[in-house]
Amino acid sequence: MPVLVFAENIEGKFHKPAFEVLTYAADVAKMLNTTVTALTIGDAADDEISKLSKYGVAHILKASDTRLKDFNSTAYTSICKQAAEKINADVIIMSGSFNVKALAPRLSAKMKAGLITQVNDLPKTENGFVVRKSVYSGKGFGEFNIKTAVKIITININAYHITENPVQAQIEAFTPQLSDSDFPVTVLEDIRQKGKISLTEAEVVVSGGRGMKGPENWGMIEELANILGAATACSKPVADVGWRPHSEHVGQTGLAIGPNLYIAIGISGAIQHLAGVSSSKVIVVINKDPEAPFFKAADYGIVGDAFEALPKLIEAAKRIKSVQ
């Protein structure tokens, strides 16, 4: 059962989610006693692509076409199908990126291959091909069996620990058959915040709620986040009143994140908010209301005023980071 893993690059560079799925795919291949091939699409340079060999993947297909600079789910779907057929892949693995959210379902429909998205752990293969994912926005877990010969799964960002396992990699150029109709989308502009840690990829997230009392008090949240190398987030009411941009809203209707550490300051923990952060590994809650529901979902907590706690946290974080 050869494994195909899609290693996605952003503007020619590979990021953590790509290394996570490579590690995951290498582990699945080991489990199934088979080989693993990585697929890259677009304009990453060979020395950038060779970085992928650090994660136990020895065969890399490099699909190039001048029209692939912009993301077109149709073209990417066609390339993935051709690559999967080329290596006779039975398992196709992708990250949880925004592009994959369009790509994986299209590929599933095109290949008639069962898809389960946002998986956290390795599959169980004793009885079919069973993967586990969070359902009801974190209020439960479901196990699903993929019944088709070819199986597609997407792995939540931050869910799988990266392990380095350098191998000698062979990079094989791959020219997919594409037609102009595979490129319906014209990208006008990509707007990425430069120098900011992406919220979905961040390992540590510092988040503020209504308890922060106003946008002018976010300096302390940002300072703590800067010291910890963390991304900043917020609750829905805070985004709704415009204290923070909507792009920072985590929760059921905002972004779902799963950092290693989530620090919630002045957020009561409504069930809709918990839905977006429940896959965080460790949750710290700071709230002056001891009855705040968030404490039930927390690993560590401080009952008290955010404005009293934050300076102490900042000072301690500075001390720890200064000796590192």
Added chain:
Amino acid sequence: MKILLCASKTPDTTTKINFTADKKSLDNTGVQFILNPNDDHGLAGAMDLKEKHNAQLTVIHVGDMSVEPILRRCLAIGADEAILVNTPPTDAYYVAMQIAEAVRNENFDLVICGRESIDFNGNEVGDMLGEALGIPSVAYVGGIVIDGNTATLNRFIDGGMENLKVNLPLVITATKELAEPRIANMRGIMQSRAKTIKTLEPAAIDHLTELVELEPPVKKSGVVLIDIAEAGKLMDILHEKEKLI
């Protein structure tokens, strides 16, 4: 212009989730069902376009007649007609193909789905439908402007947003930024009673995945509280014991 909204039925966002003893389904006792919130944003976005371009709006649901109040609300908000494909929505591919079969000859210009349903969190049906209908699909769309045959979209990308252009027909999956959900007014509610919900029998479609079991989340062992006077100690625990910072 003809717009199709795919409507999914989900538990209300505040629902406490319990599963049945056989671990195969949601325990419906006391559960209030609503239009999937992401679809509700899609419905509002569809209404904006309907009003601007004098479009015809159809709502489709795969499930059973228990969805009627939800479809009536869509009609009251302003959808022109509703279609129910009468079969349990048990697998994303199955649902997408049922919708594709039901609307294949209807030539919708724009199909809108919520970015994901808040029950199985798949984010699959919309883009599968695009593939099944042989038309482009764009996922996680937070803004749309249509001019003639061209849609200009804002979609989420990792670390930001992308502005893009694509011709109709098209499938999009909607995020909450697309439009704020609407509330039905009395006139709409009255009018909705005269609108039809057409029921279709399902096509023969395979299931590609099956649910094995559902389980509640692992309970946290309990919160370790730290006195605010020693708040800094928390950072030491996160550094030394948890090795997270």
